[in-house]
Amino acid sequence: MAVALLELEPGLDRELGRGPLRERGPEREARLVRQGPLQGARQGSYEGLHGGSYEDSQGGAYGGVRQALGGESAAGCPLDDGCAFDRTVPRRLVHRSAVSEVLLTRWRALGDNTFEIAAQWPRGHSFYTPMGHRAHDPMLVAETLRQAGLLIAHAEFGVPLGHQFLMWGLTYEMTEEGLRLDGTPAAVTARATCHDIKTRGRSLAGLRLAVELHRDGVLVGRGETSFHCVSPSAYARLRPIDLDRAWATAEAPLPEPVEPGLVGRDRAQDVVLAPTGEGNAWSLRVDRRHPVLFDHPVDHVPGMAVMEGMRQAARLAMGSAPAMPVGFSADFARYVEFGSPCTVVAEVEGPAEGGGSVVRARVVQDGVTAASGRLVMLPVAV
Structure with missing residues (x-):
């Protein structure tokens, strides 16, 4: 479901995005040589989101920049070669x-x-733990899609670091074979295509990224994510919120979680729901100390934390039977804010085509649906 942007004050829409669009051929190469891979970056270095730089040992030339960032030209190392997994971006x-x-x-x-x-x-992750010792947690697919959209926006479309991203939707579907857990980490190759590219002048304002996922050369899943890019000045006007104050608000005492085992967790710190006593409704439990869901300070509840809330609610709605979301379609209509109660509601809709159950979930805050999801939950043998 497409979600409209917020109503903007006159002129503010022109400030959505400030990075140069992907030029073609020599024009792009000339810009990269002049100023590095991203707008405003020093030639030969890469300015970090939280400070610091990533040095380009080849002095800022086009091929050197791409390789320094972890990318390749089409003639470079093929991604089904082992060298593609030697280091992270x-x-x-x-x-x-x-x-x-x-x-x-x-x-x-x-x-x-x-x-x-x-x-x-990875074969083991501190939060996205294997499902029944047989499958990778499908939420790794969602995180892969989220990271892919950011990577392409920054490294290929030139969106400056420090810009904010408004995610409107994230969808994936995976086969069981694509999630299989082997004796080594899963090497996944994604073919990503950008659609519905929106611009403000020469700047990227947003896009939809469609992805096909492969393992061992076999198509095992598909996904999409859509987002808009917002400059710091535009974001400050959209959300005039002090980050330190918002982060402090998230320190409110946490309610007691539901029993970890009921949502497939071993530790209370990984449970994002608390009982309400109201049937298929649970309170979203936001623990800003969580090292994965809150990897760095933010002024709202991250989308991945909201999706985790819907996933855990779907399992509870199914009676807590072991199950994993092999399909997930999430829409985000507004931010989930700190400091205001938020409820996650989930109901089983019926059997899913191909096996499992379809669960519908809603995340409601201040009487308004902030996010919604359709999950295909497949039973997992333990």
Whole structure:
């Protein structure tokens, strides 16, 4: 479902996005040589989201810049080669503070607005734990899509670091084979194509990224994510919120969680729901100390935390039977704010085509639906 942007004051729409669009051929190469890979970056270096720089050992030339950032030209290392998984992309390109949370390892441009991206899913993750010792947590798919959109926006469309991203939707569907857990980390290759590209002058304002996921050369899943890019000045007018104050608001005492085992968790800190006593409704439990869901300070509840709330509510609605979301379609209509009660409602809709159950979930705050989701929950043998 498409979600409209907020109503903007006159002139503010022109401030959505400030990075240069992807030029074609020599024009793009000349810009990269002049000023580095991103607008405002020093030639030969890459300015980080949280400070610091990523040095380009080849002095800022076009090929050197792409390789320094972890990318390749179409003639470079093929992404089904082992070298594609040797190192992660710079963490700042995917808005992560912890290197351990970066799933993407390399990318290359195939043509206008089409890319290949390599990702590696760990056999064990501190939060996205394996499902029944047989499958990777499908939420790794969602995080891969989120990171892919950020990577392409920054590294290929030139959106400056420090810009905010408004995610409107994220959808994926995976086969069981695509989620299988082997004796080594999963090497995943994504073919990503940009659609519905929106611009403000020469700046990227938003796009929809459609992705096909492959393992061992076999198509195992598909997904999409859509977002808008907002400059710091525009974001400050959209959301005149002091980050330190918002972050402090999130320190409110946490309600007691539901029993961890009921939502497939071993630790209370990984439970994002609390009982309400109202049937298929639970309170969203926001713990800003969580090292994965809150990898760095933010002024609202992150989209991945909202999706985790819907996932856990779907399992509770099914009677807590072990199940994993092999399909997930999430729409985000507004931010989920700190400091205001938020309820997650989930109901089983019926059987899913191909097995499992369809669950509908809503995230409601201040009487308004902030996010909604359709999950296909497949039973997991334990």
